[in-house]
Amino acid sequence: MMKPIPRTSVPGASRGAPASWSLPRALAVACLLVTQLAHADLKPAPSSALPAEDGYRLWLRYVPVAGPWRSRYRAGATELVGADASPTLRAARAELLRGLTGLLQLQPQSMTSVTRDGAIVFGTPRSSALVKSLPLDLRQAGTEGYLIRTLTIDGHGATVIAANTDVGVLYGAFGFLRLLQTRQPIRHLDIASSPKISRRVLDHWDNLNGSVERGYAGDSLWKWESLPEYLSPRYTDYARACASIGINGAVLDNVNASPFILTPFYLRKVAALAGVLRPYGIRVYLSVPFSAPVSLGKLKSADPLDPRVQAWWSAKVAEIYRDIPDFGGLLMKANSEGQPGPEDYGRTQAQGANTLARALAPHGGIVMWRAFVYTTAARSEDRAKQAYDTFKPLDGKFADNVLVQVKNGPFDFQPREPFHPLFGAMPHTHLMPELQITKEYLGQRTSIVYLGPLFQEVLRADTWTRGAGSTVARVIDGSLYGERLTAIAGVANTGSLRNWSGSIFNQANWYAFGRLAWDPDLSARDIAAEWVAMTFTSDPHFLTPVVTMMMESREAAVDYMTPLGLAGQMAAQTHFGPAPWVAPSAGLPPDWSSTYYSRADASGIGFDRTATGSDAVAQYSPHLAALWGNPATCPDDLLLWFHHLSWDYRMRSGETLWDSLVGHYDRGVAWVKQARATWSTLAPYVDPQRFQLTANFLAIEQKDAQWWRDASIAYFQSISHRPLPAGVAAPPDTLAHYEAFCVPYVEGTPAPGPGCPPADLAVPR
Numbered sequence: 001m002m003k004p005i006p007r008t009s010v011p012g013a014s015r016g017a018p019a020s021w022s023l024p025r026a027l028a029v030a031c032l033l034v035t036q037l038a039h040a041d042l043k044p045a046p047s048s049a050l051p052a053e054d055g056y057r058l059w060l061r062y063v064p065v066a067g068p069w070r071s072r073y074r075a076g077a078t079e080l081v082g083a084d085a086s087p088t089l090r091a092a093r094a095e096l097l098r099g100l101t102g103l104l105q106l107q108p109q110s111m112t113s114v115t116r117d118g119a120i121v122f123g124t125p126r127s128s129a130l131v132k133s134l135p136l137d138l139r140q141a142g143t144e145g146y147l148i149r150t151l152t153i154d155g156h157g158a159t160v161i162a163a164n165t166d167v168g169v170l171y172g173a174f175g176f177l178r179l180l181q182t183r184q185p186i187r188h189l190d191i192a193s194s195p196k197i198s199r200r201v202l203d204h205w206d207n208l209n210g211s212v213e214r215g216y217a218g219d220s221l222w223k224w225e226s227l228p229e230y231l232s233p234r235y236t237d238y239a240r241a242c243a244s245i246g247i248n249g250a251v252l253d254n255v256n257a258s259p260f261i262l263t264p265f266y267l268r269k270v271a272a273l274a275g276v277l278r279p280y281g282i283r284v285y286l287s288v289p290f291s292a293p294v295s296l297g298k299l300k301s302a303d304p305l306d307p308r309v310q311a312w313w314s315a316k317v318a319e320i321y322r323d324i325p326d327f328g329g330l331l332m333k334a335n336s337e338g339q340p341g342p343e344d345y346g347r348t349q350a351q352g353a354n355t356l357a358r359a360l361a362p363h364g365g366i367v368m369w370r371a372f373v374y375t376t377a378a379r380s381e382d383r384a385k386q387a388y389d390t391f392k393p394l395d396g397k398f399a400d401n402v403l404v405q406v407k408n409g410p411f412d413f414q415p416r417e418p419f420h421p422l423f424g425a426m427p428h429t430h431l432m433p434e435l436q437i438t439k440e441y442l443g444q445r446t447s448i449v450y451l452g453p454l455f456q457e458v459l460r461a462d463t464w465t466r467g468a469g470s471t472v473a474r475v476i477d478g479s480l481y482g483e484r485l486t487a488i489a490g491v492a493n494t495g496s497l498r499n500w501s502g503s504i505f506n507q508a509n510w511y512a513f514g515r516l517a518w519d520p521d522l523s524a525r526d527i528a529a530e531w532v533a534m535t536f537t538s539d540p541h542f543l544t545p546v547v548t549m550m551m552e553s554r555e556a557a558v559d560y561m562t563p564l565g566l567a568g569q570m571a572a573q574t575h576f577g578p579a580p581w582v583a584p585s586a587g588l589p590p591d592w593s594s595t596y597y598s599r600a601d602a603s604g605i606g607f608d609r610t611a612t613g614s615d616a617v618a619q620y621s622p623h624l625a626a627l628w629g630n631p632a633t634c635p636d637d638l639l640l641w642f643h644h645l646s647w648d649y650r651m652r653s654g655e656t657l658w659d660s661l662v663g664h665y666d667r668g669v670a671w672v673k674q675a676r677a678t679w680s681t682l683a684p685y686v687d688p689q690r691f692q693l694t695a696n697f698l699a700i701e702q703k704d705a706q707w708w709r710d711a712s713i714a715y716f717q718s719i720s721h722r723p724l725p726a727g728v729a730a731p732p733d734t735l736a737h738y739e740a741f742c743v744p745y746v747e748g749t750p751a752p753g754p755g756c757p758p759a760d761l762a763v764p765r
């Protein structure tokens with residue numbers, strides 16, 4: 001017997017949960033309810049009892065719900081009522097069927113009208129006369145959002161997933177399934193959700209030869225050789241995963257772009273991929289080289305003000321749109337790391353961007369123009385200042401369909417940096433942040449580091465550019481300066497490995513990016529809890545310690561790699577493992593060395609970015625410049641980013657700077673040991689395959705953390721000449737030993753090794 005669904009009488013809707021009821025809050029309550037009410041769902045089975053999983057299904061596993069939740073959910077999912085008017089609505093239905101069948105082990109019937117309690121109605125007013133007739137205020141859903149409401153229809157209790165657009169319905173379908181996956185009540189729903197940022201884009205650094213720059217999950221997802229004829233089912237699963245978290249754009253190729261991507265040969269392949277992604281609301285974008293008019297168009301120059309160059313871009317863009325009418329636009333890395341750009345022709349970054357923008361505007365396309373420039377003719381005395389110095393004077397000079405894409409920090413995706421000073425500083429320019437989901441500097445494939453806290457730290461950082469509360473999130477969602485074109489990018493961590501991201505826990509970073517792109521105000525902790533519930537289990541015996549572990553994992557990596565505001569201490573090229581001793585060498589820019597960043601010498605350590613040094617602090621609002629410019633008020637975690645201080649400098653804790661530095665390294669290592677111990681107790685809650693992979697990777701992280709700690713202390717002690725604090729273990733080997741060892745080849749490194757001197761590589765790390 002189906003249980004009747006409590007309801008209010010027509011024509012009003014049942015409004016069980018308050019409008020402000022957020023998914024994360026609901027999840028917290030649901031977790032509590034789970035603990036109290038649904039013990040049958042919780043009994044840990046020995047891990048061998050759980051079927052092995054390779055991680056392919058990500059957070060969309062839809063494993064059977066047990067205990068009281070199953071009957072409750074079954075009562076609320078008896079039939080599906082919706083039209084299949086478009087590929088997107090068909091995808092929504094398919095997902096609901098797949099999800100509900102998996103979760104409830106029961107297939108809801110497909111109906112054309114509501115015939116019994118527990119119906120799920122989905123659609124738009126355009127695709128469904130029923131949805132049109134319902135008392136819903138769809139203005140709250142905007143163009144991509146959705147409503148999920150409990151209503152009474154024809155005398156029956158029903159859940160309605162409604163939106164203004166088909167893709168909104170698809171997002172709503174995923175949103176509804178998430179409620180079940182995270183064990184939330186579904187009997188009185190009143191949810192309105194819409195994205196705060198309009199373009200939510202993954203940047204794939206995938207090369208046309210199948211490799212992935214800074215990719216730690218195998219080869220590229222895109223199999224260019226077999227496109228356009230063969231459309232791997234994996235492309236659809238990628239699209240489903242993206243749509244489930246609201247990602248609506250994918251830049252298919254590396255920002256270090258090849259001109260071949262713009263040839264008809266490749267554009268046909270791009271169009272085929274666009275066709276697979278389109279039903280899931282994902283537009284494709286391309287990275288292109290600035291010099292394409294020369295390399296491909298055989299013009300003599302790529303000068304953006306040359307009419308022949310402009311005509312070439314317009315023709316090329318029109319060619320793209322002929323096959324891909326919803327093409328998103330172009331991403332450009334110019335004048336950076338050897339890439340050509342407008343400065344080669346004496347033009348500004350804005351003049352370069354605007355030439356592309358003019359070509360794209362008639363088709364509705366956008367330009368994402370990266371601010372990551374650091375090969376400008378006049379190299380500044382501080383690399384961290386260059387993007388601001390180059391772009392700030394150009395505020396207001398970019399065309400309306402240009403977004404300047406700014407990395408989260410002024411240097412390069414370090415474990416910790418202050419937010420980029422351009423945020424808030426260009427009120428007349430669309431800015432979009434670029435976050436790195438792939439963990440180039442944060443342990444790559446094997447560390448457990450969860451990036452939610454890093455993303456949150458950036459988004460919640462207060463720029464103070466319009467007084468308190470001028471957060472980066474408000475700059476980029478348009479609420480601070482009123483932009484209508486808003487976007488956010490994440491450098492993808494996907495690859496050809498079965499588990500997509502190289503490790504199970506790296507999947508959480510893809511998930512967190514998507515959720516924060518949808519709503520930058522979500523909390524990293526709530527997102528972690530959702531992900532754990534969907535990827536593993538909502539059992540609090542597992543969920544609670546794992547969420548805690550995830551939340552602490554990034555700070556632990558900061559501790560064992562680059563504490564107190566240090567940056568850039570990784571090995572050259574691979575960016576893997578410690579190399580604080582790397583000094584500038586002939587022929588290479590000084591800012592490609594580690595000592596450039598640490599500035600460690602007999603007098604102390606840290607980069608003086610105050611008025612007595614590079615004065616980079618002056619690029620921030622006066623409030624922050626004053627706060628951060630004074631070591632007494634600068635937060636500890638940015639101290640050495642902004643200040644060069646004596647080894648004996650007294651920290652707020654009373655310790656000397658040297659003792660504090662050593663303490664951080666030790667804390668980082670201790671944390672990983674502890675995380676490993678915690679994970680070892682959790683075997684009963686995870687299938688053996690995913691358990692073992694994670695256990696092995698934690699063992700590797702412990703080894704790496706120890707290596708970082710020992711090598712860093714050995715090096716800095718050779719400069720500080722200070723004794724180790726009492727009770728602290730000395731590094732087991734000499735500095736020469738650590739210096740002699742480095743890892744020559746690491747996946748994802750663009751110019752693979754040997755980035756190491758030919759020394760004794762036999763030292764185990």
Ligand code: GCV
Pocket residue numbers: 205213214255256333336337372412440750
């Ligand atoms: C795609 C860093 C990385 C490079 C990357 C570059 C960028 O320097 O190490 O691999 O190139 O950033 O963001 O353009």
